[in-house]
Amino acid sequence: MLQQIKTLLGIQTVEQDAVIEQLLETNRVLVSAYVRVPELLVESEPLLRNVVIEMTVERFNRLGAEGLNKEVIEGHERNFTADGLLGRHLPVLELYLSQQGETAPKRRLRTL
Numbered sequence: 001m002l003q004q005i006k007t008l009l010g011i012q013t014v015e016q017d018a019v020i021e022q023l024l025e026t027n028r029v030l031v032s033a034y035v036r037v038p039e040l041l042v043e044s045e046p047l048l049r050n051v052v053i054e055m056t057v058e059r060f061n062r063l064g065a066e067g068l069n070k071e072v073i074e075g076h077e078r079n080f081t082a083d084g085l086l087g088r089h090l091p092v093l094e095l096y097l098s099q100q101g102e103t104a105p106k107r108r109l110r111t112l
Helices: 002-009 017-035 039-044 046-062 087-099
Strands: 070-073 076-079
Touching (some): 002 046, 017 087, 039 046
Antiparallel strands (some): 070 076
């Protein structure tokens, strides 16, 4: 997954590998906890794997901008959603759960 993420980010060196690996591990744990499957299964299920990759790319791009909702620099505007780490990926994770005959957890997973 590391190489896929680096390709999506346009990174060709190894300087950011440790940061990407840490984000990847965190996202793998979050997805695993939400869908209640072992972490190894997250990597082998294409739907879950893609969610982890997308989350990692998004979180990498937000490094240094944690807590911001909006940033404007020289007319260039960046808007960040405030819907948590799983945010826009919840429908995909819930689709996975429904395909497995399960329902989404009653509580929402929150991270600090």
